[in-house]
Amino acid sequence: xxxxxxxxxxxxxxxxxxxxxxxxxxxxxxxxxxxxxxxxxxxxxxxxxxxxxxxxxxxxxxxxxxxxxxxxxxxxxxxxxxxxxxxxxxxxxxxxxxxxxxxxxxxxxxxxxxxxxxxxxxxxxxxxxxxxxxxxxxxxxxxxxxxxxxxxxxxxxxxxxxxxxxxxxxxxxxxxxxxxxxxxxxxxxxxxxxxxxxxxxxxxxxxxxxxxxxxxxxxxxxxxxxxxxxxxxxxxxxxxxxxxxxxxxxxxxxxxxxxxxxxxxxxxxxxxxxxxxxxxxxxxxxxxxxxxxxxxxxxxxxxxxxxxxxxxxxxxxxxxxxxxxxxxxxxxxxxxxxxxxxxxxxxxxxxxxxxxxxxxxxxxxxxxxxxxxxxxxxxxxxxxxxxxxxxxxxxxxxxxxxxxxxxxxxxxxxxxxxxxxxxxxxxxxxxxxxxxxxxxxxxxxxxxxxxxxxxxxxxxxxxxxxxxxxxxxxxxxxxxxxxxxxxxxxxxxxxxxxxxxxxxxxxxxxxxxxxxxxxxxxxxxxxxxxxxxxxxxxxxxxxxxxxxxxxx
Numbered sequence: 253x254x255x256x257x258x259x260x261x262x263x264x265x266x267x268x269x270x271x272x273x274x275x276x277x278x279x280x281x282x283x284x285x286x287x288x289x290x291x292x293x294x295x296x297x298x299x300x301x302x303x304x305x306x307x308x309x310x311x312x313x314x315x316x317x318x319x320x321x322x323x324x325x326x327x328x329x330x331x332x333x334x335x336x337x338x339x340x341x342x343x344x345x346x347x348x349x350x351x352x353x354x355x356x357x358x359x360x361x362x363x364x365x366x367x368x369x370x371x372x373x374x375x376x377x378x379x380x381x382x383x384x385x386x387x388x389x390x391x392x393x394x395x396x397x398x399x400x401x402x403x404x405x406x407x408x409x410x411x412x413x414x415x416x417x418x419x420x421x422x423x424x425x426x427x428x429x430x431x432x433x434x435x436x437x438x439x440x441x442x443x444x445x446x447x448x449x450x451x452x453x454x455x456x457x458x459x460x461x462x463x464x465x466x467x468x469x470x471x472x473x474x475x476x477x478x479x480x481x482x483x484x485x486x487x488x489x490x491x492x493x494x495x496x497x498x499x500x501x502x503x504x505x506x507x508x509x510x511x512x513x514x515x516x517x518x519x520x521x522x523x524x525x526x527x528x529x530x531x532x533x534x535x536x537x538x539x540x541x542x543x544x545x546x547x548x549x550x551x552x553x554x555x556x557x558x559x560x561x562x563x564x565x566x567x568x569x570x571x572x573x574x575x576x577x578x579x580x581x582x583x584x585x586x587x588x589x590x591x592x593x594x595x596x597x598x599x600x601x602x603x604x605x606x607x608x609x610x611x612x613x614x615x616x617x618x619x620x621x622x623x624x625x626x627x628x629x630x631x632x633x634x635x636x637x638x639x640x641x642x643x644x645x646x647x648x649x650x651x652x653x654x655x656x657x658x659x660x661x662x663x664x665x666x667x668x669x670x671x672x673x674x675x676x677x678x679x680x681x682x683x684x685x686x687x688x689x690x691x692x693x694x695x696x697x698x699x700x701x702x703x704x705x706x707x708x709x710x711x712x713x714x715x716x717x718x719x720x721x722x723x724x725x726x727x728x729x730x731x732x733x734x735x736x737x738x739x740x741x742x743x744x745x746x747x748x749x750x751x752x753x754x755x756x757x758x759x760x761x762x763x764x765x766x767x768x769x770x771x772x773x774x775x776x777x778x779x780x781x782x783x784x785x786x787x788x789x790x791x792x793x794x795x796x797x798x799x800x801x802x803x804x
Contacts, residue, residue, distance in 0.1 A: 265312065269305060273505070276301040277496030284494065299341055302501060306334045309508055316515065316522040321378045326511055326520070329371040333504045336364035340500045351425060355409075358426040361500065362405035362414075362440060368507045369447040370398035372514075376454035379520065394447070401440050414440065448474060448510075455519040466517040473513055477506035541585040554588055561588060573597070647675045647682075670714025671748060677710045678741045685734060698724045700733050704756040704763070707744060711754060722757035732797040736763055739778045739795050746773050747791075765793040 279298040283291055310330035317323035343357035374391045381387030408414045413436035417424035424430060452470050480502050488495045497505070514520045533550035540546050544561055556564075556577060563569050564579045565586065571577055574594040580587050681703035688699065704720040711718035728736070740756075740763050750771040757764050762780075768790055775782060783794040 269308065272301050272305055276305070276501075280496050280498070281494045295345070299337070302337055302504075303334065306330060306337060306504065306508075310334075313511075313515075318521065321383075322375045322520055325371045325375040325378065329368050329507065329511065332364045332367050332371070333507065336361070336368075336500050336504060339364075340498065355424060355426045356406070359406040359408055359414075363402045365503060366398045366402050366405075366440065366444060368503075369444045369451070370394050372507070372510065373447045373451045373454075375514075375520065376451040380454045380457055397443070401443055404436060405440060408436075411436075445474075455514060466513070466519065469513045469517065470510065473506065473510045476509070477502065480506070536590040538588045539582075539585065540588070544586070547585065554590055556588075561586075564588065647679050650675060670710070670716075671745075673710040673713055674707060674744065674748065677706045681706050682737070685730070685737065688730060693730050696725045696727055698726070700726060700728065700737060700763075701758055703737050704740070704758075707741075708754070708756060711744075711748075711751075714748075716748070716751050716754060718754040718756070720756045724758070726758050726760070728797065735779055736795055736797060739780050739782060740765070742776065742778055743782065743793055743795070746775050749773075759794075759796075762794065762796040765791075765795075767791045767793065 276298050279294050279301065283294045283298065310327055313323065313326050313330060317326065339357055339360050343354060347353040347357055373394050377387050377390045377394070381390065405414050413434045415424075415426065415431045415437065416434050417431055419430070481499065484495060484497075484499060484502060487493065511520075515522050534552060535550060536552040536554045537550040538546060538554045539548040540561075544558055554577070556569075556571060560569055560571070560577065561579070564577045565581075569577045571590065574592060574597055576591045576593055578589055578591065685699060685703070693699070701720060701724040708718035708720045743765060744754075747767060747769055750769045750773065751767055752770065753768040755766045757766075772784075772786075772791065775784075780795055780797060783796075785792045785794075
């Protein structure tokens with residue numbers, strides 16, 4: 253006795269459901285009274301209890317299951333069950349005196365009979381495939397098949413393939429002995445059983461919980477439904493024996509049993525038994541009510557004072573260096589949980605060390621790049637100095653020879669010294685030109701004119717009247733300036749011993765030299781052509797930047 257009381261207290265809602273179910277069955281048996289008032293009252297009580305049980309179960313499904321399409325399909329199945337029950341009330345209390353309507357309501361029974369297994373299969377498809385394309389298409393196909401077979405049954409008067417009347421069609425009342433089952437009847441029930449088999453298979457595939465107890469409970473539910481239905485039809489109805497439940501009620505309670513077996517065996521996930529679930533959790537989690545009274549706690553408790561819990565509702569709080577307390581608001585209160593960030597902090601330390609090492613390496617790379625840049629500048633300078641040395645070395649060697657072969661006081665000393673000055677002026681200006689680059693040289697520049705002026709100034713020191721005249725600026729590129737200045741220097745050195753006067757001027761494409769000389773020594777071969785013309789004892793030299801050849 254105590255054990256029964258304990259079971260009832262533990263499963264209060266389930267015990268209440270079965271108690272009301274038993275009461276409804278007893279009331280249905282008592283409806284054999286011939287008194288209309290008593291019979292009508294008992295029918296209303298029975299109908300009210302059955303309606304309450306269906307609504308009670310729908311509400312429990314809504315509370316227990318997560319808000320997914322699986323819950324939607326099961327709730328729809330419950331509403332179809334309620335409609336099934338209301339159809340029976342309409343048939344036996346409203347339409348019994350109208351033969352066609354009375355017969356048609358019997359056909360309507362097959363709509364919930366087909367739709368409920370279809371919704372069970374839709375639930376299984378969702379749990380197996382979720383919102384994938386296969387799952388959505390499968391649900392549409394199942395509901396379309398259920399609708400087609402329901403339409404097939406309710407149009408039985410047109411084809412008589414589900415129920416066939418025995419005798420005249422006008423006496424076709426759908427009462428026992430007035431009809432026979434057609435092949436359509438067995439086809440519809442076959443489709444219902446096929447939907448159930450596919451549903452159970454998909455449940456096993458989606459949850460991988462193929463326990464023997466689950467298999468036996470589901471198979472037992474279907475076997476019990478078939479047995480009770482056949483027993484009702486072939487025994488109780490045929491021999492007019494008292495019965496606690498009618499066929500629609502048997503169908504409704506059988507499918508509620510099927511759904512409950514799926515839910516309670518967790519083929520369909522549900523939200524009951526939080527205590528047992530939390531007690532097995534290793535993660536520190538705690539659920540409280542709005543006043544922070546602990547309702548559920550995991551195997552690893554959260555040791556935090558109430559002030560800390562209140563603070564964590566606004567922002568995460570650290571219980572120690574590595575433990576962070578988080579919280580979130582739920583409908584019934586709050587959920588608190590902790591996260592161990594020890595590994596995260598260790599990784600952060602390793603990352604900081606790596607960043608420090610990387611920073612040092614970046615500094616070394618920056619210093620190395622700076623040294624490479626300095627070396628590159630020195631290499632560039634050395635290349636420039638090498639070009640300068642290569643360009644002026646012949647002139648410097650000649651200056652050295654002139655100075656060694658000349659003695660102060662000799663008659664040729666002054667003239668030789670003038671040659672040295674002219675060569676030195678070339679070396680100076682050539683050096684300046686070699687220090688320039690295309691980037692540092694302005695487009696319009698006077699570098700070549702300054703070099704000509706420098707030579708003219710030193711020629712005057714040697715007794716040769718020389719001057720640079722005319723336009724000072726030119727747009728000659730640097731390579732042409734070098735070439736023109738080298739050939740100009742060759743002409744000056746060749747005619748220096750015989751020259752009396754000289755004038756130099758810049759042209760857009762070169763240099764023009766006018767010279768009065770005592771002779772016309774032959775010019776050596778030059779890089780650019782030098783055109784020499786004589787007019788009234790004056791020599792005119794033209795050096796152009798394009799072409800090459802020897803003096804004319």
